[in-house]
Amino acid sequence: MRRYFGRKLLIYGLTFFVAVTVNWMIPRFMPGDPVASMVARANVTKPEAVEAMRAYYNNLFGLDQPLLTQYANFWGALLRGDFGTSIWLFPTPVSQVIGGAVPYTLALVVPSVLLSWVVGNQFGAYAARRKLLDNTVLPVGYVLTAMPYMWLAVLLAWALGVIAGLFPVAGGYSFSMRPNLSWTFFLDLLHHWTLPFLSLFLVALGGWAIGMRNMIIYELESDYSTYLSALGAPARLIRRYAFRNAVLPQITGLALQLGVLVAGALVTEIVFAYPGLGSLILKAIQNKDFFLLQGAFLFIVLGVLIANFIIDIVYVVVDPRTRAGMAGAQA
Amino acid sequence: MTTIQEAVPRERAAVRREALYFAVRNGKLMTGLTIVLALLLLGLIGPLFVAAAPNEYSVKAMSPPTGEHWFGTTTFGQDIFAQFVHGLRATFAVGVVGGGIAAVIGMVVGFVAGYVGGLVDEVLNMLTNIVLVIPSLAVLLIVNAYLGIRSVAVQGLFIGLTQWPWAARAIRAQTFSLRTREFVDLARMSGSGTGRIIAREIAPNMSSYLFMTFILLFGGSVLIASSLDFIGLGPTEGVSLGLMLQNANQWSALQLGMWWWFVPPGAAITAIVGALYVANVGLDEVFNPKLRET
Numbered sequence: 001m002r003r004y005f006g007r008k009l010l011i012y013g014l015t016f017f018v019a020v021t022v023n024w025m026i027p028r029f030m031p032g033d034p035v036a037s038m039v040a041r042a043n044v045t046k047p048e049a050v051e052a053m054r055a056y057y058n059n060l061f062g063l064d065q066p067l068l069t070q071y072a073n074f075w076g077a078l079l080r081g082d083f084g085t086s087i088w089l090f091p092t093p094v095s096q097v098i099g100g101a102v103p104y105t106l107a108l109v110v111p112s113v114l115l116s117w118v119v120g121n122q123f124g125a126y127a128a129r130r131k132l133l134d135n136t137v138l139p140v141g142y143v144l145t146a147m148p149y150m151w152l153a154v155l156l157a158w159a160l161g162v163i164a165g166l167f168p169v170a171g172g173y174s175f176s177m178r179p180n181l182s183w184t185f186f187l188d189l190l191h192h193w194t195l196p197f198l199s200l201f202l203v204a205l206g207g208w209a210i211g212m213r214n215m216i217i218y219e220l221e222s223d224y225s226t227y228l229s230a231l232g233a234p235a236r237l238i239r240r241y242a243f244r245n246a247v248l249p250q251i252t253g254l255a256l257q258l259g260v261l262v263a264g265a266l267v268t269e270i271v272f273a274y275p276g277l278g279s280l281i282l283k284a285i286q287n288k289d290f291f292l293l294q295g296a297f298l299f300i301v302l303g304v305l306i307a308n309f310i311i312d313i314v315y316v317v318v319d320p321r322t323r324a325g326m327a328g329a330q331a
Numbered sequence: 332m333t334t335i336q337e338a339v340p341r342e343r344a345a346v347r348r349e350a351l352y353f354a355v356r357n358g359k360l361m362t363g364l365t366i367v368l369a370l371l372l373l374g375l376i377g378p379l380f381v382a383a384a385p386n387e388y389s390v391k392a393m394s395p396p397t398g399e400h401w402f403g404t405t406t407f408g409q410d411i412f413a414q415f416v417h418g419l420r421a422t423f424a425v426g427v428v429g430g431g432i433a434a435v436i437g438m439v440v441g442f443v444a445g446y447v448g449g450l451v452d453e454v455l456n457m458l459t460n461i462v463l464v465i466p467s468l469a470v471l472l473i474v475n476a477y478l479g480i481r482s483v484a485v486q487g488l489f490i491g492l493t494q495w496p497w498a499a500r501a502i503r504a505q506t507f508s509l510r511t512r513e514f515v516d517l518a519r520m521s522g523s524g525t526g527r528i529i530a531r532e533i534a535p536n537m538s539s540y541l542f543m544t545f546i547l548l549f550g551g552s553v554l555i556a557s558s559l560d561f562i563g564l565g566p567t568e569g570v571s572l573g574l575m576l577q578n579a580n581q582w583s584a585l586q587l588g589m590w591w592w593f594v595p596p597g598a599a600i601t602a603i604v605g606a607l608y609v610a611n612v613g614l615d616e617v618f619n620p621k622l623r624e625t
Binding site: 011012014015018019022023026027139142143145146147148149150151152154155157158161162163169256258259260262263264266267270271278281282285286290293294296297300301304305308 | 457460461463464465466467468469470472473474476477497550554555557558561562563564573576579580585586588590593594596597598600601602603604605606607608609
C-alpha cells in the first residue's frame with residue numbers, strides 16, 4: 001500500500017512540476033509580448049511614458065532577469081501563494097480574485113459530479129439486461145454524453161428560464177442583493193444554482209449509465225456469476241455482486257473524467273454568467289489578463305490533482321486487493 | 332501450429348467477408364454511419380450551393396427560418412444555414428486532424444511501451460500518466476490564449492497533442508496481451524525487427540480496436556474544440572459550430588428568443604458525436620462475436 005501511494009504521489013508531484021513549468025514557459029517562449037499588449041491597452045502616446053511603463057512592468061514581473069533566476073523566483077512566489085497581480089482588476093492579487101470565484105465553481109462541480117456518478121451507476125446497473133429499460137436508457141445515454149455541455153445549458157436556460165420563467169438565467173445571485181448570511185440570500189443562491197447544476201448533472205449522467213450497464217453485462221457473463229446461478233442464488237444477489245465488481249472501473253473512470261467534467265463546468269458557467277472560474281477565465285481572455293488566466297490554470301490543475309488523490313484513497317478503501325499489496329489498481 | 336499458420340491468408344479474407352456480412356445487418360452501425368455520412372455530405376457539398384458567404388451581413392436581420400433563409404438569420408443578418416454548412420466542414424476537419432494526431436501518438440507510445448517493456452515502458456507510462464492527469468482544456472486555454480489560433484488545422488493539432496494518453500494506455504494494455512503469443516515469438520525468432528513486428532504482427536491483430544479508438548478520439552476532439560470555440564479561443568478565420576454557439580451566446584440570442592441561432596449548431600454536434608458513439612458500439616458487435624446476440 002505504501003508503494004501504491006508512493007507511486008501515485010510521485011506522479012502527482014511530477015505532474016504539478018510539469019504544469020508549473022509549462023505555465024512558466026508558455027508566456028516566455030511563445031510569440032507575442034504580454035507587456036507590449038498591456039502598454040498598448042493603456043493608450044499612452046508619449047514615448048517616454050511608454051518606456052517608463054514598459055520598464056515598470058518588466059521590473060514588476062521580473063522579466064529583465066536571467067531565465068533561471070526568473071524560474072526560481074516563479075516557484076518562490078508560487079510557494080508563498082503569490083500568483084501575481086490581475087491586470088483586469090488591477091491591482092487586486094490574482095489569488096484573491098480566484099479565491100472569490102472558487103467557492104461557486106466547487107459548489108457547482110462537486111454535487112453535480114458526485115450525484116451524476118451515483119445516480120448514473122444505479123440507472124445503468126438497473127437497466128442492464130432488462131430489455132425495455134435498456135432500450136430507453138441506452139439511446140438517451142448516448143445522446144446526453146454526445147451533447148456539448150454548453151448546448152444543454154443553453155437549451156435548459158431557454159426552456160426553463162426564458163420561456164417558462166421558472167429560473168433566472170444569469171448570475172450567481174440576484175443583482176439587487178448583496179452577499180450576506182440570511183435565508184433569503186441562501187434561497188436566492190440556490191435558485192440561481194439549480195439550472196447550471198441540472199445541466200452539468202444531466203450531461204454527465206449518460207456516460208456513467210452506459211459505462212455501468214456495459215460493466216454489469218460483462219460481470220453477469222463472468223464465471224462467478226454463472227457459478228452463483230448454478231448454485232441457485234437469487235438473481236438479485238448475483239446482481240449485487242456484479243455491481244460491487246463493476247463499480248471499481250467506474251471509480252477509475254471518474255478519475256479519468258475529471259478533466260472533462262471541469263471543462264464542462266467552465267463552459268456551463270459561461271452560459272449562465274455564473275460567477276465561478278469559467279466566467280473568470282472568459283473575462284481574463286477578453287481582457288488579455290494572462291496572469292489571471294495562468295493562476296486559474298494552476299488552480300484547476302491543483303484541484304484535479306487533489307481530487308485524483310482523494311479518489312485513490314477511496315479506491316484503497318473500496319478495493320481490498322490494493323490494501324493487500326496485490327496489483328489491484330493500475331498506476 | 333503449422334497448419335494454422337498456413338490457413339491464415341485464406342482465413343483473413345473470410346474474416347473480412349464475415350465482418351461485412353454482420354456490418355450491413357447491424358442496425359446501430361448503419362444508423363450511426365448514415366447520420367454521420369449525411370452530415371458530412373451536407374458539409375462537403377452544402378457550401379457549393381449556398382450563395383451567401385457565412386459571415387456576410389445583409390439587411391434582413393433576426394429573421395426566423397423562411398424559404399429564403401432556411402435556418403433564419405443572426406442579429407447582423409448573417410445567413411445561419413450558410414454558417415451551418417461551413418461550420419460542419421470545420422467540425423469534421425478538427426475531428427479528423429485532432430483525432431488522427433492523437434491516434435498516431437497514442438499508437439506509437441502504446442505499441443512501443445507495450446512491446447519493448449522494461450525501462451522504456453516505465454518512462455513512457457510515467458509520461459502518459461502525467462499528460463493524462465493534467466486537464467487538457469486548461470492547457471489548451473493557456474496555449475490558445477497566448478498563441479492566438481487562426482486556423483482549424485492548428486486547433487486540431489493542439490487538441491491532438493493533448494488527447495492521446497488514454498488511447499496510449501489502452502493500446503499498451505492490448506499490446507501487452509499480444510506480445511507473448513506464439514506468432515509474435517515466431518516473428519522474433521525469424522529475425523524481424525521491433526518496428527516490423529509491431530507493424531506486421533501486432534497492429535493488424537488489433538486493427539478493429541485501433542479503428543474504434545480513432546472514432547472515440549474523433550468524437551472527443553469535436554467536443555473539446557466546440558468548448559474552446561465557445562470560450563472564445565476558436566479559430567479566428569472562418570466559422571465552426573462552436574463559434575456559432577459562442578456568437579449566439581455573446582449576442583444574447585437566448586434573451587431575444589432567437590432559438591434558430593443556437594439550436595442547429597448544438598444539434599449537429601450532438602448528432603455527429605452521438606452517431607459516432609452508436610456506430611462504435613455497432614462496430615464492436617461486428618468485430619466481437621461474443622456481443623453478436625441480437
